[in-house]
Amino acid sequence: MEIFNYFKAQTIEEAYKKLNENPSNLIIGGGAWLRLSSKVVETAIDLIQIGLSQIVETESSFEIGASVTLREVEKNESLANLYSSIVNNGVHGIMGVALRNLVTVGGSIFGKYSFSDLITPLLAMNTEVEMYKGGRMPLEDFLKLRTREKDILLKIIIQKEEGLGYYYKMKKTGLDFAVINVAVTKLNSKFKIVVGARPSLATFAVKAMEYVNNQSKITPEVIEETAKIAVEELKFGTNSKASEEYRTELAQVYIRRGLKEVTNNEN
Amino acid sequence: MAKIKFTLNNKVVEIEESPTARLLDILRDKYDFVGVKEGCGEGECGACAVLINDKIVNSCIVPLGTVEGKSIVTIEGFSKTKRHEVLRESFEEEGAVQCGFCTPGMLIASESLLNTNPHPTDEEIKIGLSGNLCRCTGYNMIIKAVKSASKKGDGLW
Ligand SMILES: Cc1cc2nc3c(=O)[nH]c(=O)nc-3n(C[C@H](O)[C@H](O)[C@H](O)COP(=O)(O)OP(=O)(O)OC[C@H]3O[C@@H](n4cnc5c(N)ncnc54)[C@H](O)[C@@H]3O)c2cc1C
Ligand code: FES
Ligand code: FES
Numbered sequence: 001m002e003i004f005n006y007f008k009a010q011t012i013e014e015a016y017k018k019l020n021e022n023p024s025n026l027i028i029g030g031g032a033w034l035r036l037s038s039k040v041v042e043t044a045i046d047l048i049q050i051g052l053s054q055i056v057e058t059e060s061s062f063e064i065g066a067s068v069t070l071r072e073v074e075k076n077e078s079l080a081n082l083y084s085s086i087v088n089n090g091v092h093g094i095m096g097v098a099l100r101n102l103v104t105v106g107g108s109i110f111g112k113y114s115f116s117d118l119i120t121p122l123l124a125m126n127t128e129v130e131m132y133k134g135g136r137m138p139l140e141d142f143l144k145l146r147t148r149e150k151d152i153l154l155k156i157i158i159q160k161e162e163g164l165g166y167y168y169k170m171k172k173t174g175l176d177f178a179v180i181n182v183a184v185t186k187l188n189s190k191f192k193i194v195v196g197a198r199p200s201l202a203t204f205a206v207k208a209m210e211y212v213n214n215q216s217k218i219t220p221e222v223i224e225e226t227a228k229i230a231v232e233e234l235k236f237g238t239n240s241k242a243s244e245e246y247r248t249e250l251a252q253v254y255i256r257r258g259l260k261e262v263t264n265n266e267n
Numbered sequence: 268m269a270k271i272k273f274t275l276n277n278k279v280v281e282i283e284e285s286p287t288a289r290l291l292d293i294l295r296d297k298y299d300f301v302g303v304k305e306g307c308g309e310g311e312c313g314a315c316a317v318l319i320n321d322k323i324v325n326s327c328i329v330p331l332g333t334v335e336g337k338s339i340v341t342i343e344g345f346s347k348t349k350r351h352e353v354l355r356e357s358f359e360e361e362g363a364v365q366c367g368f369c370t371p372g373m374l375i376a377s378e379s380l381l382n383t384n385p386h387p388t389d390e391e392i393k394i395g396l397s398g399n400l401c402r403c404t405g406y407n408m409i410i411k412a413v414k415s416a417s418k419k420g421d422g423l424w
Contacts, residue, residue, distance in 0.1 A: 006269050006286035006332035031330040032310060035287070044286065044332065071322070096398010097379070099310050101322040102329060174397065175311055 001034055005043040012152065015045050016132055019150050027152055029066065029107030032099065047106070052154060055079070062158045066106025070094060070118065073105065082158065083165030083185050084265070086121040090183075093117050093169045106153045112143060112201055115177040119143070120196035121167045123204070124183035126159035143201060163187030164265050166258035170250055172241070179242045180250045184258030189213075191259065193230055195251050199239045205230035205255070218263045227255040273334045276300075276344030286332025291315045293331055294341055302342035302371045306400070313399030316372040317341050323379035325398070342371035345378060353420035354378065354412070363412035365403035372399050377413045385424040386417055 006028075009015035019025050021043070028034060028044040052065035055076055062079055070091040073079065080088045094100055094117050108118045109129060119139070127139040132152040134145075139156070166184045171177065178197040185192045191212050196202030208230035215222045236247040272281040275298060284293060291308075294300045294317070303326060306314035310328040317326045318340040345351050354374055357363070364370050373396065380387060380395030387395060392413045393406075401409065417424070 001287055001330075003285070003287040003330070003332065006271075006335075008335065028330070028333070031333050032328040035289075035328055035330055036309075044330075046333065046335075048333075092394075095310060096313055096325075096376075097395060098313055098316050098323040098325040098376070098398045099328070101319075102324045 001037050001039050001041065003028075003041045003044045006046065007043050008046045008049055010049055012047075012050055012132055012154070015047060015050065016152055018043060018045050019152065027106070027110075029104035029110075030069070030102040031107075032103050033107060033111055033113075047152070052106070060160055062160065063155050064105050064158070065155050066104060066110075066153045068105045069101055070103050070105065070108065071097060071100035073118075074100060079158070081162055082160065083121075083125055083163050083187075084262075086124070086165035086167040086183055086185070087118070087158070090117040090121040090167050090169070090181075093171070095175050105156060109139075109142075109156060110153045114199055114201040115181075115197045116202065117169050117178060117181060117196075120181045120194050120202040121165070121183045122156070122158070123202050124165065124167075124185040124192045124194040125163075126161055128157045130154045130157060140204070143203075161187050164262040166261045168254045168258065170254065177241070180247050180254070182251060182254035182258055184255065184262055186262040191226075191262070193226070193255055193258070195230070195234055195255070198234060198236045198247060198251070199241065200235065200237060203234065205234055207233045208255070212259070218259070223256055223259045223263070226259060227252045230255050269332065271331055271335050273336060274338040276340055277338075282331075284331055286330060288331040289327055290317070290329040290331055290334060290339075291326040294326060294339075300341040300343050302346075304368055304371060306368070306372075311398075311400070312369075313372040313376060313396075314369055316375040316399065318345070318375060318379060321379070321382060323376055323398075342375060345375065350378060350381070350420060350423050353423060354416045357412040357416035357419060358409070361408045361412040361415060363404060363408040369399060369401040369403075373401065373409055377416065380413070381417060381420075381424040385421070387413070389414070 025043045053067040056063040074091045129142040164186045169178045169181045181196045183194045193205040212226040236244045304314035306312035315327040
């Protein structure tokens with residue numbers, strides 16, 4: 001990556017104006033991922049002085065600013081009350097403390113990384129994204145947005161729901177990217193199932209969720225069937241980390257375990 | 268090129284450089300702080316660890332522009348403190364240094380850990396040092412050394 005100018009915006013309006021002055025201009029978070037790219041950037045815009053570095057707890061939600069680091073998310077004890085701490089645990093599994101002290105929520109969400117250990121648990125919770133121009137939208141809709149219009153991610157908003165959760169990142173070595181990751185949550189008898197690193201971006205197993213949420217009792221057979229439906233509907237692929245077949249097998253196992261865990265923990 | 272001003276080992280410095288330059292290269296090549304090592308160059312091994320505003324960060328993945336206004340401490344700066352002395356002695360006594368390549372990063376990681384948690388358990392030490400790889404020691408001696416420093420240096424952190 002090559003950056004010609006570095007601009008510390010004082011206000012969000014100023015950042016947005018600068019962002020649109022040149023097609024190559026972009027926002028820089030921790031810069032850890034950007035640094036690996038081969039982009040040539042006229043101006044990188046730093047948001048650090050705008051005040052998006054807080055986790056604000058309101059009566060009904062947590063608002064996490066774009067400049068908050070993943071380490072701050074990991075260490076936030078109030079967030080750990082949501083869905084058996086799956087967000088804290090998810091980011092805890094990303095590399096070492098020295099990386100998590102640097103990388104930001106804004107960069108991690110805006111980048112829409114398919115291996116993300118943040119997006120998968122967040123999707124299985126009740127999360128919205130707030131963009132400067134695009135406004136507020138569910139994380140699911142943000143992930144589906146095709147045209148990457150130039151915009152600034154201001155914060156994410158997580159509803160305070162104390163449901164049960166399960167998150168598992170299957171990785172080959174301690175510091176590696178996920179071969180597959182799975183989040184399962186349960187709130188008021190409703191399950192959500194999300195699978196990421198397939199190797200494509202995290203998504204809901206919609207048919208499996210519909211099936212399990214229509215059952216009056218969660219038996220071992222129902223769990224088995226739900227996991228089967230999930231891997232039939234989801235697309236898996238092959239890359240250097242794992243084959244399509246292996247990922248399909250793994251996903252089925254972890255979905256089963258997730259469903260069992262959030263069901264058993266209730267009793 | 269841009270002018271970037273920051274504090275380096277307690278001294279205010281200003282440098283005219285590309286904001287994309289790796290902090291690691293600037294520390295080694297422009298300021299001669301060669302205690303900061305390059306292992307992987309990709310954020311995975313912790314050999315290049317420094318403290319930025321008291322928090323451990325891998326300097327090989329930090330674009331220089333992001334350190335404007337911040338305070339950076341390298342192993343050279345840290346080595347002037349009493350806490351370093353305690354850690355160094357504990358590392359020596361426990362045999363936690365073999366080839367020594369990972370040691371500056373391990374000391375910075377230990378400092379960062381003890382700063383937030385002066386009496387860590389073995390498990391907490393493992394988590395605190397999880398981003399720092401060592402090819403020689405097998406880690407057990409390093410964990411012991413951090414434990415021993417935490418005891419000996421009680422009150423320093
Ligand atoms: C060596 C390494 C290993 C990693 N391993 C993992 C892993 O195992 N699991 C995992 O989940 N993640 C992993 N990551 C990714 C990491 O967690 C971050 O998600 C990633 O580095 C992006 O965060 P950043 O702050 O560095 O963003 P940057 O690199 O600064 O930015 C990333 C992108 O987002 C844009 N951007 C940033 N902030 C905003 C904003 N507020 N509004 C609009 N656009 C914005 C940038 O323009 C850029 O396109 C790894 C990263 C590295 C470098
Ligand atoms: S050289 Fe920076 S983490 Fe390995
Ligand atoms: S002592 Fe050789 S790498 Fe750690």
